[in-house]
Amino acid sequence: MRASFRVSAVAGVSSLLSLLPALAWAQQAPAELPPPPPPPSVESPALQCPSCEPGADDRRAIDEAVDLIARGRAAEAQRVLQSRLTGQSPWGQSYTSVAVLDRLATRLAARPTTPEAPASPDEDPNQAxxxxxxxxxxxxxxxxxxxxxxxxxxxxxxxxxxxxxxxxxxxxxxxxxxxxxxxxxxxxxxxxxxxxxxxxxxxxxxxxxxxxxxxxxxxxxxxxxxxxxxxxxxxxxxxxxxxxxxxxxxxxxxxxxxxxxxxxxxxxxxxxxxxxxxxxxxxxxxxxxxxxxxxxxxxxxxxxxxxSEAQVRWMDLGVFSGGLVGVGLSVLLFADSSVDSLTGPALIVEAGMIGGGLLGYVLGRPDSRSARSSTAALDRFAVQPSLAPTAGGAQVLLSLPNLL
Structure with missing residues (x-):
């Protein structure tokens, strides 16, 4: 019975770990989180669970909660799970799939929905x-x-x-x-x-x-x-x-x-x-x-x-270069013209300056290759070992969340 419980608990927790990449996009973790519950001792009555296989109602609750958590709605998932746990935990802190998922939803719901991002040095008006x-x-x-x-x-x-x-x-x-x-x-x-x-x-x-x-x-x-x-x-x-x-x-x-x-x-x-x-x-x-x-x-x-400063400088270069191109085209087109009006040359010069300025501003956009490299690094293979106490010993778990 204990062996089957360990297999079920490990499978349930491993399935929860597969949600972590999606949760990273759904919510950003604050600097401090509520402390996790202490691990159970060997004598914990939770290990004496008579039946660790969830029923049909529990499975529906788990599926619904998983979907809500994946969409960043941890508070709703918490309510769904707690409705199933009411009056059903006679062993104290239960380690069934429903109970574990409920504690995960509770901790996620405690996170602020709009965490305050750290101020960038470029945005700090008090910086020298x-x-x-x-x-x-x-x-x-x-x-x-x-x-x-x-x-x-x-x-x-x-x-x-x-x-x-x-x-x-x-x-x-x-x-x-x-x-x-x-x-x-x-x-x-x-x-x-x-x-x-x-x-x-x-x-x-x-x-x-x-x-x-x-x-x-x-x-x-x-x-x-x-x-x-x-x-x-x-x-x-x-x-x-x-x-x-x-x-x-x-x-x-x-x-x-x-x-x-x-x-x-x-x-x-x-x-x-x-x-x-x-x-x-x-x-x-x-x-x-x-x-x-x-x-x-x-x-x-x-x-x-x-x-950005680079965009401004590129814009300056674009306006200047576009103006020079406009002057050159004006000389080529109107050098032999007998018309004394400056309307045509001025229009060409201004069009070149506007086009060059817009092109320079676009070319000066910050390069996103570094951001893509950071994202790619997060998507690489990762192994996260953990140690869980069991009756009469302990077991080592390996989680591969970035491959799921």
Whole structure:
């Protein structure tokens, strides 16, 4: 009788182990689980089960519970099994198939249905900036210092060549030194903020240049007014980018995506001016409008698309390459044309930029080969030994769940 019970128990537990691969997909285990029940002792009355072969009702309950557990509905399986166990366990902790399956369903039902995934380092807004982001951050600080020195040269009309060159260099070094001291005393700047400041600096500089060109042509600004516009645009852009990056807790890739969107939006705006044969004075306005639209659209799509840094760089390369292809095709198609309109060439260039940008973004998607390798490793042959006490000794079981 004991030998037949061991065979039945081993067969029942082995059938349960075959469910484990499916359960891994149905539910994710939390960090802590309820402790398993202690193994029975040799004197356990559970080993004195008079009949270990389940009846027809038990078999139906087992089949239904197995199906529910495989579909991730452990709580329902628990209710089905407990309805069969009510009043039917006079030996304490039973080791019949129904009882074992009920305890498995109970433990699975105790797991949270929506476990909180561990935070990825890339998603932690409190993480300090990385070494790669530090390069862009210090480059922005040095650029602001150099630009401030050049602006002061114009404002104070410094004619001495040595002084005119030395002032930007000194202020550039001062910008890097100030950033170093700030990080030394207050800790490294949080991730994403440096990239946001760099993107803001670039967009502010482009906007300032376009506005300065418009002011010089249309409003008759002098060189001091143009220099002030360019310098103010860069400074305000860097400050605004840093502030928005801190408030939105943006990722470096998202901040870079917004910067690229604004930059290429300005190029699209300038090209669109050729599409409509705009007057020369309206071209800078078209560039500024395109910059605002591009940056705004990229900011709105950043959380949805969740681009990676590689995708942003591939997108930049695609837009640039597509634009070059468009320029080449325009030269080939319209070089001998007597038409003075720029609509055709501008349309080809913009189509090439759009197509190249989309292609680059798709090509820059993260490679899933590592994920497939991890999945394949889980599907390989696996042997899981276990030791179970029995009356008068113990038995060793081998489980091969990944082959079932």
């Amino acid at each position: 900036r990385g070494s790669l982001e530090a390069v862009g951050l210090y480059a922005s600080a040095i650029s602001l210092g150099l630009g401030t020195g050049a602006w002061l040269d114009v404002m104070f009309e410094i004619d001495d060549v040595r002084a005119a060159v030395s002032l930007p260099l000194v202020l550039g070094a001062a910008g890097a030194g100030a950033l170093y001291l700030a990080e030394r005393n207050g800790g490294p700047i949080r991730r994403g903020r440096g990239t946001a400041a760099g993107s803001g600096l670039t967009l502010g500089l482009v906007g300032g240049v376009l506005l300065g060109i418009y002011g010089a042509d249309e409003l008759r600004w002098n060189e001091k007014g143009v220099a002030t516009t360019v310098w103010a645009g860069a400074v305000l852009g860097a400050g605004l980018g840093y502030t928005l990056g801190a408030l939105a807790e943006s990722r470096p890739a998202s901040a870079s995506f917004v910067g690229s969107g604004g930059l290429w939006g300005a190029v699209f705006g300038l090209t669109a001016a050729g599409l409509v044969n705009a007057d020369g004075n309206d071209v800078p306005i078209a560039g500024m409008v395109g910059e605002l639209v591009g940056a705004g659209a990229a900011a709105a799509l950043a959380n949805t698309l969740h681009p």
